[in-house]
Amino acid sequence: MATIPSSAKSSTQNQFVGKLSQLPWWLIIIILAGLVLFYNFLSNETYVAILSRLRSGIVLTIVVSLVSYAIALVIGLIVGLGRVSKNPIIYNLATLYVQIVRGVPMLVLIFYIALVLIPPILQLLGVRPGTFDFSFRAVIALAVAYGGFEAETFRAGIQSIGRGQMEAARSLGMSYPQAMRYIILPQAVRRILPPLGNDFISIMKDSSLVSVLGVNDITNIARLYASKYFHYPETYNTLAFMYLAMTLILSLIVKAIENRLAKSSQ
C-alpha cells in the first residue's frame, strides 16, 4: 500500500495544529491543576481544614518576604556601592560580606545569623535574647542573606553604565556622590529592575526556610499539621500550590515591567 504523502494533509489542519502549539500549555496545566484543587477546597473536608489553617500564615509569609526584601535592597545598595569603591577599606569590607553571604547555603546562613550572630548583639543592646521574637531574627537573617545577592546586582547595574557618563558628570564639576545619585544610579536601577523583581520572587520562596526557626509561616504550619494528622498529600499539595500561585502572579508582574521597560527604551 502506497504511503499517503504528507502534503495531502490540508493546510487548515496544519494551521490549527500550529496555533495549538503556540498556546501556553504549561500555564493551562497549572491552572487546571489549580481548578482541581479549588474544587477540593470547596468540597473535601480535609482540604477545607488545611486551607483554613494555612490561611493564617499567608500574611506572615508575605510580610516576612516584603520586609526582608526591603532591608536587603538597602543593604544591597550600600554594599554594592562599596564593591565599586576605590577605597580599599570599604571595598574589602564589602567584598568580604558578599563572599561569605553568597558562599554559605541559605539554610545554614539563617541558622548562623539567628542563633550565633544575633544573641551577642542583643546582649550588647541589653535585650534579653528570649524575648526577641524569632520572626524578627528570621527577617534579619533573610535580609542579610539576600543583601549579598542584591549587592552584586547593584554592582553589575552600576558597572554596566558606560564610563563616559561618569566622566561627563565629573567634568561638569559634580562630585562622585553627586554623579552617582543623579546620573549613574537612576540609570543603573532602571536596568536591574527585572533581576530585582526575580529576586523578590526568590526571597518569597526562601521565606519558607524561616520555618526551621519555628516561625509560623505557611511552611511551618503545613509541616506541623501534616505530621500531626498524617494528611501529607493534601497538606503539601495545598502548600506547594500556594507558593506557586504567589510566584506565578509575581513573575507575570515582573514580565510586564520588563516589557514596559523594553518598549520605553526604544
Add this chain to the structure above:
Amino acid sequence: MIEIKNLVKQFGKLQAVDDVSLTVGKGKVVVIIGPSGSGKSTVLRCINHLEVPTSGEIIVDGIVVSQNHKNINAIRAEIGMVFQQFNLFPHLTAIENIMLAQRIVRGRGQDEARKMAMQQLERVGIPEKASAYPSQLSGGQQQRVAIARALAMNPKIMLFDEPTSALDPEMIKEVLDVMMELAKSGMTMICVTHEMGFARNAADEVIFMDHGKIVERNTPEAFFANPNEARAQAFLRQILH
C-alpha cells in the same frame, strides 16, 4: 591661561604622553592634530584631571591642576569638556541635561538655570528641542546639546575631544559652526580634531603630535602651507585628499 610643563603620562609600559609642554593664552584657540594613539586625547584629559599625570605640571588659570585633588570639582566646573561620544544623560531631557550641573554644582535656582539653559540651546541653534530626550535627537543635535551643557557652566576654557569624529558627515558642519562661533566670541579652546578646515579657520596655533611627543607647532597658515617636519608632511599628505 593654560600651561602644560613637561607632561608625562604612562599607562603601564605605554608612554602615552612623552614630555609635552604647551601654553594656551586667554582667548586663544589651539588645535591638536595627529594620528590615533599620538596622545592628543590623553593630553586633553590630563588638563581636567580625568587622567592623572605621571609627572609634569598643568596650571589652569593660576591653579596647579596636576596636584590639586581637594578642589578638583570646583576646578572642573571652570573647564568645559565635549566628548567624542557626546555622553549626554539619557534619562534626562535636553534642557534637564543642561540644567542639572548648574543647579547642583553652581547652586543656581531652577528658574535661573532654565533661563541659562534656553540661552545656550538658542546659541547652539536648537531651542525647540529642549524637551526632547537624547535618544530622540540626531548625533549633531546631541553634540550641540553637549556643547550647550558645558557652556551653561560659564567655563573659562573649553576642551573638545574629537567632537565630530562620531558624527555622520552631514552633521559635522552644524557642530563645527557652533565651535567657530564660540572661537570668534573669544573662548579659550583646545580642540583635538581631524577637521583640518576648522583648524585652518579657527585656530591660532596648530600642534601636531605623534607617539606622545609634539612634533611640530605653528600658525595654521604656516603649518598647512609648509610643514617643516617630515612626519608632519607625511601626515598631511594622508589627511588632505
